[in-house]
Amino acid sequence: MHRSLALAPLSLVAALGLALAPQQGQAPGYTDTPLLPGGEWHVHDSRRPSPVAVQSFGCGKAPSDAIVLFDGSEASLFAWQSDGGAAKWKIEQGALVAGGGNLSTRGAWGDCQLHVEWAAPTPPQSDSQGRGNSGVFFGFGRYEVQVLDSYNNKTYADGSAASVYGQYPPLVNVALAPGQWQTYDIVWTAPRFDAEGKLASKARLTVLHNGVVVQNNVELTGPTGWVGRVPYPTHPERMPIAFQDHGNPVRYRNVWVRELGNPRQKEFMLPDAVLDSYAGEYNKGKFTRLPDGLLSIDLGGVDTVLHAGSPTRFYALTTDVQVEFDAEKKLALVTVGDDFSRAMQWEKK
Numbered sequence: 351m352h353r354s355l356a357l358a359p360l361s362l363v364a365a366l367g368l369a370l371a372p373q374q375g376q377a378p379g380y381t382d383t384p385l386l387p388g389g390e391w392h393v394h395d396s397r398r399p400s401p402v403a404v405q406s407f408g409c410g411k412a413p414s415d416a417i418v419l420f421d422g423s424e425a426s427l428f429a430w431q432s433d434g435g436a437a438k439w440k441i442e443q444g445a446l447v448a449g450g451g452n453l454s455t456r457g458a459w460g461d462c463q464l465h466v467e468w469a470a471p472t473p474p475q476s477d478s479q480g481r482g483n484s485g486v487f488f489g490f491g492r493y494e495v496q497v498l499d500s501y502n503n504k505t506y507a508d509g510s511a512a513s514v515y516g517q518y519p520p521l522v523n524v525a526l527a528p529g530q531w532q533t534y535d536i537v538w539t540a541p542r543f544d545a546e547g548k549l550a551s552k553a554r555l556t557v558l559h560n561g562v563v564v565q566n567n568v569e570l571t572g573p574t575g576w577v578g579r580v581p582y583p584t585h586p587e588r589m590p591i592a593f594q595d596h597g598n599p600v601r602y603r604n605v606w607v608r609e610l611g612n613p614r615q616k617e618f619m620l621p622d623a624v625l626d627s628y629a630g631e632y633n634k635g636k637f638t639r640l641p642d643g644l645l646s647i648d649l650g651g652v653d654t655v656l657h658a659g660s661p662t663r664f665y666a667l668t669t670d671v672q673v674e675f676d677a678e679k680k681l682a683l684v685t686v687g688d689d690f691s692r693a694m695q696w697e698k699k
């Protein structure tokens with residue numbers, strides 16, 4: 351918003367260091383206005399990068415920068431896994447149907463915007479937590495936004511539809527009748543941990559249910575769960591998103607995600623069998639399995655955590671170390687930077 355300075359005394363304008371007109375020969379804005387907190391940008395700074403243009407295609411449709419996780423096609427099912435293998439949920443009339451255990455993404459996500467459409471079974475069966483129960487999980491099953499048929503269905507408040515399960519009831523109940531498609535638009539902020547694994551900042555959730563804000567940037571006390579409270583466990587910032595199979599054939603469709611913040615390299619959680627094939631003693635060092643789909647590399651007695659950027663390539667967040675594995679040949683190519691032509695060749699013992 352542009353606010354006129356015509357009524358402000360010139361002495362006040364000067365005291366605040368405000369420019370009366372944009373600098374000539376540059377982009378609109380100023381370079382002699384007060385610095386914003388952090389000291390990098392001035393107010394209305396002409397040098398500050400403009401937002402990247404993103405095209406929106408209407409309510410519920412994936413914007414141009416989104417990653418579509420499920421669009422009703424068989425091909426999109428490959429973005430998902432069950433117990434480290436192929437997805438076990440079936441597609442019926444373009445919708446994923448819960449059944450066969452929990453379903454999780456192969457990719458890992460940190461701070462993000464997630465759009466999900468879901469429908470409870472009809473006719474309704476049972477009541478309370480036995481009626482149309484499922485869930486949307488962040489942090490690989492740790493943090494749940496409850497999915498439940500809450501239309502004329504009494505249950506405990508922090509277990510109803512769009513609750514942060516066991517912690518925060520929704521601000522209002524906007525559930526539709528079973529069989530009708532409903533929407534969740536969720537903004538997830540992942541917890542952060544310092545180098546020693548101590549909690550630096552808690553997870554946060556904002557949830558819109560059918561377009562209505564029902565969770566407003568709430569701070570999670572820790573992982574969600576039934577009849578209990580547990581402290582935050584140390585884990586990576588980026589983890590798979592998951593849907594819960596709670597024994598009810600809840601349907602999902604039109605699922606897409608936008609990772610928030612600066613663009614980052616892709617990250618995956620690989621099956622345990624794949625990680626086990628990479629871990630072990632090599633002639634020039636050692637790779638060790640870590641929890642949550644991570645490996646560590648021992649370089650001269652210093653352990654560095656590695657994240658999966660593809661089924662065969664890993665990278666470190668704190669250094670430029672990258673590793674390409676060839677399990678069949680029992681080789682690991684270790685390099686600093688992207689140039690694998692100069693990589694060290696490690697042979698597995």
